[in-house]
Amino acid sequence: MKHISLLGATGSIGTQTLDVIRKHPNHFKLESMSVGKNIELAIEQVHEFTPKLLSVQSEEDYDKLIHEVPSSTRVVHGNDGLIEVATTEKSEILVNAVLGSVGLSPTLAAIQAGKTIAIANKETLVTAGHLVTEEAKRYNVSLLPVDSEHSAIFQALNGENIKEADRLILTASGGSFRDRSREDLVNVTVREALNHPNWSMGAKITIDSATMMNKGLEVIEARWLFDMPYEKIDVVLHKESIIHSMVEYIDGSVIAQLGTPDMRVPIQYALTYPKRLQSISHERLNLWELGALHFTKLDMDRFRCISFAYEAGKLGGTMPTVLNAANETAVAYFLENRLSFLEIEHVIEQALERHSLIKKPTLEEIIAVDAETRAFIHSTIK
Numbered sequence: 001m002k003h004i005s006l007l008g009a010t011g012s013i014g015t016q017t018l019d020v021i022r023k024h025p026n027h028f029k030l031e032s033m034s035v036g037k038n039i040e041l042a043i044e045q046v047h048e049f050t051p052k053l054l055s056v057q058s059e060e061d062y063d064k065l066i067h068e069v070p071s072s073t074r075v076v077h078g079n080d081g082l083i084e085v086a087t088t089e090k091s092e093i094l095v096n097a098v099l100g101s102v103g104l105s106p107t108l109a110a111i112q113a114g115k116t117i118a119i120a121n122k123e124t125l126v127t128a129g130h131l132v133t134e135e136a137k138r139y140n141v142s143l144l145p146v147d148s149e150h151s152a153i154f155q156a157l158n159g160e161n162i163k164e165a166d167r168l169i170l171t172a173s174g175g176s177f178r179d180r181s182r183e184d185l186v187n188v189t190v191r192e193a194l195n196h197p198n199w200s201m202g203a204k205i206t207i208d209s210a211t212m213m214n215k216g217l218e219v220i221e222a223r224w225l226f227d228m229p230y231e232k233i234d235v236v237l238h239k240e241s242i243i244h245s246m247v248e249y250i251d252g253s254v255i256a257q258l259g260t261p262d263m264r265v266p267i268q269y270a271l272t273y274p275k276r277l278q279s280i281s282h283e284r285l286n287l288w289e290l291g292a293l294h295f296t297k298l299d300m301d302r303f304r305c306i307s308f309a310y311e312a313g314k315l316g317g318t319m320p321t322v323l324n325a326a327n328e329t330a331v332a333y334f335l336e337n338r339l340s341f342l343e344i345e346h347v348i349e350q351a352l353e354r355h356s357l358i359k360k361p362t363l364e365e366i367i368a369v370d371a372e373t374r375a376f377i378h379s380t381i382k
């Protein structure tokens with residue numbers, strides 16, 4: 001039996017993690033969970049999974065919730081609440097499926113408490129990959145990828161020598177606007193941007209897929225998870241999202257991981273690693289029905305956010321922190337219809353241009369740069 005803590009239980013990855021736990025009650029037990037603002041769903045989840053600890057984002061929700069959940073579930077709130085969930089004594093594994101750089105402090109706390117980390121929350125690795133990976137090494141803790149591309153690479157590296165891997169090839173669907181020219185992007189709506197061709201995901205990552213910032217964040221995530229230089233991380237457009245990513249070895253062999261686009265597969269693999277369990281869905285990949293898979297070279301001028309991510313990643317230090325904070329803030333404004341689609345990349349570019357790089361930032365410096373960047377974006381928009 002594996003005891004699990006879950007950050008972001010009400011989200012897309014969070015609810016799919018609970019699907020996996022529900023399907024395998026003899027293998028997994030939910031010990032603690034956090035939610036943001038979706039209190040109704042949180043109450044249902046607590047009744048079904050009976051965790052000992054629940055964290056909510058705000059104090060008002062905390063006041064409401066303590067009367068709504070059984071007394072066997074202790075309720076906490078805020079950032080300290082996230083840290084309590086992440087470090088729950090009985091859990092051996094933390095699934096980090098919260099959204100955004102708010103996941104950084106709980107991840108570091110969980111590592112320091114010796115928990116294995118199943119990481120979906122890519123913003124944490126982007127904003128402070130050096131701190132997370134150094135701490136994981138120091139505490140001898142595994143960082144298991146949940147993101148589909150990184151799970152694919154992790155599986156393609158299984159049993160191989162990472163030093164013999166010559167190139168990581170991330171696949172990209174191209175997002176909601178992959179068939180449109182840049183000129184066609186001027187007046188696109190939030191609703192159109194939220195219409196991902198292959199995956200059903202949370203709103204923020206779906207917009208990131210449309211701008212292709214998602215792939216940029218994933219390049220930086222891959223750099224940290226697999227300790228691979230940016231020069232050896234490539235992206236290829238693959239519109240079917242069947243090959244989830246590949247590793248090319250020094251002898252020219254390329255090992256790919258394939259599957260239907262279903263996040264419950266990489267979530268479950270992170271929970272069962274190094275073993276596998278019966279899959280939750282009976283849907284299997286049917287190659288003869290698919291017929292063909294397609295690959296296209298990426299145009300960096302069309303998808304500028306990918307260039308920003310490579311540049312910020314190569315500069316290192318606080319540049320990826322700025323990239324991430326600017327993107328999180330800009331996407332939130334876009335979702336509120338207060339910024340147009342193309343303005344997202346414009347404000348990110350401005351934030352990167354004005355920043356003075358700190359080469360090896362501490363946690364305090366990362367937190368300060370994240371806050372300053374968000375303040376800058378707010379000031380340009382108001």
Ligand SMILES: NC(=O)C1=CN([C@@H]2O[C@H](COP(=O)(O)OP(=O)(O)OC[C@H]3O[C@@H](n4cnc5c(N)ncnc54)[C@H](OP(=O)(O)O)[C@@H]3O)[C@@H](O)[C@H]2O)C=CC1
Pocket residue numbers: 007008009010011012013014034035036037038039057097098099100102120121122123146147148199200201202203204205263
């Ligand atoms: N969805 C997917 O298929 C994939 C997602 N990822 C990554 O996984 C992470 C989660 O994505 P996804 O599940 O789509 O996102 P969602 O928006 O669906 O869910 C986010 C979760 O985080 C909670 N949350 C948001 N902000 C806060 C906050 N400030 N404090 C506490 N809790 C908060 C939300 O709570 P509530 O809803 O209650 O407000 C919700 O539980 C992201 O980093 C994403 O990039 C990676 C690969 C695939």
Ligand SMILES: CC(=O)[C@@H](O)[C@H](O)COP(=O)(O)O
Pocket residue numbers: 147148149171172173174175199205208209210214215263
């Ligand atoms: C499911 C998942 O891992 C997402 O990150 C997905 O990869 C988004 O797809 P694209 O960014 O390739 O559109």
Ligand SMILES: [Mn+2]
Pocket residue numbers: 147148149218
């Ligand atoms: Mn992904």
